[in-house]
Amino acid sequence: MKTPLSPAEVHKQYEEGVSAFIRAVPDAALRVRLTHELDAFFQSCALGTWKADGAALTPGYVEYYNAIYLRGNPVPSILYWELGTSVTGYPGFKTPDFFGRMRAWDKVANTGLARRFVDLFTLMALLFAAVDGVVSEGEAGFVNRCADALSALCDKDGLEGGKAPLDAKDFVTSRPAPAAPAPAEEVQEEEEKKEPEPTLEELMAQLDELCGLDKVKADVKSLVNLVKVRRLREGEGLPVPPLSLHLVFLGNPGTGKTTVARLLAKLYHAIGVLSKGQLVEVDRSGLVAGFVGQTALKTQEVITKAIGGVLFIDEAYALTSHTGQNDFGQEAVEVLLKNMEDHRDDLIVIVAGYTDLMGEFIHSNPGLESRFNKYFYFEDYDGGQMYQIFQSMCEKNGYTLDEAAGAYAKDFLDEMYENRDENFGNARDVRNFFERAVSCQSDRVAGLETVDKAALMALTQADLKRAAGDEEEPESPAAQEGQPPVDKV
Structure with a gap:
C-alpha cells in the first residue's frame, strides 16, 4: 500500500497533466472550451471512481475533490454531506460533448487528439483512485470501462490508433495480508487482563443507586425492555416496527445526564445493540472548526471514535445557534445525520441541553426531527x-x-x-x-x-x-x- 497523496499533490498533478494537454490542442476555440469544461468532467469522474471503490467515504475526500480545478477556474467548495450524496447518486459515465469535437477535428486534421485524451482520462482517473494509497479492483474496472467506451467511439469514427496502452488493472494495489493470529496463550492472557464486563443486572442496579431521577430511571427501564423484546421477536422471525434509539436529554446542568448516558451505552452493549458500549462526550467546540471543510473532518473524527457506542453531545443547541456569519455548526449537523444513517446499527447519538433551547435545536432541521423522537426529562434535585x-x-x-x-x-x-x-x-x-x-x-x-x-x-x-x-x-x-x-x- 502506497502512502496516500495530499490534496496539494492531487491538485499539482491534475493541473500539470490537464494544462499540458490543453496547450497541445491546435484549435483555439476547442482550447477555450476545454479550459472551461474539463474541471466539471473530471470532478464527475472522481465521483464515479470513488463510488466504484465501494469503501466508506472519509472527510479527507472533501479536500481531494476540492483540489480538482485548473488555475483561474472557480475552486470547488463541496461539503462532506454533499460529496457523500453526490458519490451515492453518481448517474454513470457520460461521454462529454467536447469529445465529439475532438474526434471531428481529428478527422479533418488527421491528428490523434481524441486518442491522447483517452490516455489523459485514464491517468487522471487513476490519480483519483490512488488518493487513499490504494487502487482497488472496482476502481480499475470503472476506469477501464470508461476508457473503452471512449476508445470505441474513436474506432467507430475510423480514427487511427487502437486501444489505449494504459490498462488500469496494472495499477491495482495488492492489499496487505492480514496479520497472523496471536498464539492461543497470548490471546488467553489478554482476555484475562481485561476486566469482566458488567452484567445487565449489575448495570440496572447501578441505575437504581442513582440519587433521584425516578422518571428517568423508569424511562430507561422501559426503553431497555422495549429493545429486549424487539430482539426476541426478531429471533422468532416476527416483524418489528422501525425504532430510533437516539435520545434527547432535557434539563439543567448537573442533573446526571452524562452519568445516565454512560450507563445507557453499557446497557445497550449488554443487550447486544452496540458492539463496544463506550461513551464519547463532546460539545460544539469538539465538532466545529473555523473554516469550510475542516468542520467535517473534525466531526467525522469524533464520530469514528464513537462507532460501536454512544456519542453524547452536550449543549447541542449551540450547533444551530447561528453565532455569526461564518458559522459551520450546520455542517457538523449534516455530517452527524449522514453517519447516523450510515451506522444506524452500531451508533447511538444522545443530544442534551436546556429544555427550551433543545426544542429549537431539534426543530431546526427535518433530519433531526425524524431521528430524535424520544425525550428524557431530568428534573432539578431538591x-x-x-x-x-x-x-x-x-x-x-x-x-x-x-x-x-x-x-x-x-x-x-x-x-x-x-x-x-x-x-x-x-x-x-x-x-x-x-x-x-x-x-x-x-x-x-x-x-x-x-x-x-x-x-x-x-x-x-x-x-x-x-x-x-x-x-x-x-x-x-x-x-x-x-x-x-x-x-x-
Missing part, C-alpha cells in the same frame, strides 16, 4: 436529594460528618435549592461545595500539632461554614486541641 449526593461524596472519599456538620450541610443545601436561579448547577454545585469544604478542612488540619486518622476524615461544621462563605475566624490549633491560647507579644 435540597434533600442534594444532601444525599453530598453524603455520598463524603463516604466515597473517606470523610465523616458529625451531627452538627450534617445538620448544617442539610440546611445549607435546602437554602441553595430554595434560592436557585438560572445558574443553578444541581450536583455540580454540590460538588463545588464539597471540594471547598475539603480545602477548608485541609487548611485546618495542617495547623494541628498531632493528627490521627479521625482528624484526617472529619469535616466539621466550621469547615462547612467557611466553604459556604459563612466565614468565622478559625480557631488556633492549640485551642482546637483544648490547650490554652498563647498570648501574643
Whole structure:
C-alpha cells in the first residue's frame, strides 16, 4: 500500500497533466472550451471512481475533490454531506460533448487528439483512485470501462490508433495480508487482563443507586425492555416496527445526564445493540472548526471514535445557534445525520441541553426531527436529594460528618435549592461545595500539632461554614486541641 497523496499533490498533478494537454490542442476555440469544461468532467469522474471503490467515504475526500480545478477556474467548495450524496447518486459515465469535437477535428486534421485524451482520462482517473494509497479492483474496472467506451467511439469514427496502452488493472494495489493470529496463550492472557464486563443486572442496579431521577430511571427501564423484546421477536422471525434509539436529554446542568448516558451505552452493549458500549462526550467546540471543510473532518473524527457506542453531545443547541456569519455548526449537523444513517446499527447519538433551547435545536432541521423522537426529562434535585449526593461524596472519599456538620450541610443545601436561579448547577454545585469544604478542612488540619486518622476524615461544621462563605475566624490549633491560647507579644 502506497502512502496516500495530499490534496496539494492531487491538485499539482491534475493541473500539470490537464494544462499540458490543453496547450497541445491546435484549435483555439476547442482550447477555450476545454479550459472551461474539463474541471466539471473530471470532478464527475472522481465521483464515479470513488463510488466504484465501494469503501466508506472519509472527510479527507472533501479536500481531494476540492483540489480538482485548473488555475483561474472557480475552486470547488463541496461539503462532506454533499460529496457523500453526490458519490451515492453518481448517474454513470457520460461521454462529454467536447469529445465529439475532438474526434471531428481529428478527422479533418488527421491528428490523434481524441486518442491522447483517452490516455489523459485514464491517468487522471487513476490519480483519483490512488488518493487513499490504494487502487482497488472496482476502481480499475470503472476506469477501464470508461476508457473503452471512449476508445470505441474513436474506432467507430475510423480514427487511427487502437486501444489505449494504459490498462488500469496494472495499477491495482495488492492489499496487505492480514496479520497472523496471536498464539492461543497470548490471546488467553489478554482476555484475562481485561476486566469482566458488567452484567445487565449489575448495570440496572447501578441505575437504581442513582440519587433521584425516578422518571428517568423508569424511562430507561422501559426503553431497555422495549429493545429486549424487539430482539426476541426478531429471533422468532416476527416483524418489528422501525425504532430510533437516539435520545434527547432535557434539563439543567448537573442533573446526571452524562452519568445516565454512560450507563445507557453499557446497557445497550449488554443487550447486544452496540458492539463496544463506550461513551464519547463532546460539545460544539469538539465538532466545529473555523473554516469550510475542516468542520467535517473534525466531526467525522469524533464520530469514528464513537462507532460501536454512544456519542453524547452536550449543549447541542449551540450547533444551530447561528453565532455569526461564518458559522459551520450546520455542517457538523449534516455530517452527524449522514453517519447516523450510515451506522444506524452500531451508533447511538444522545443530544442534551436546556429544555427550551433543545426544542429549537431539534426543530431546526427535518433530519433531526425524524431521528430524535424520544425525550428524557431530568428534573432539578431538591435540597434533600442534594444532601444525599453530598453524603455520598463524603463516604466515597473517606470523610465523616458529625451531627452538627450534617445538620448544617442539610440546611445549607435546602437554602441553595430554595434560592436557585438560572445558574443553578444541581450536583455540580454540590460538588463545588464539597471540594471547598475539603480545602477548608485541609487548611485546618495542617495547623494541628498531632493528627490521627479521625482528624484526617472529619469535616466539621466550621469547615462547612467557611466553604459556604459563612466565614468565622478559625480557631488556633492549640485551642482546637483544648490547650490554652498563647498570648501574643
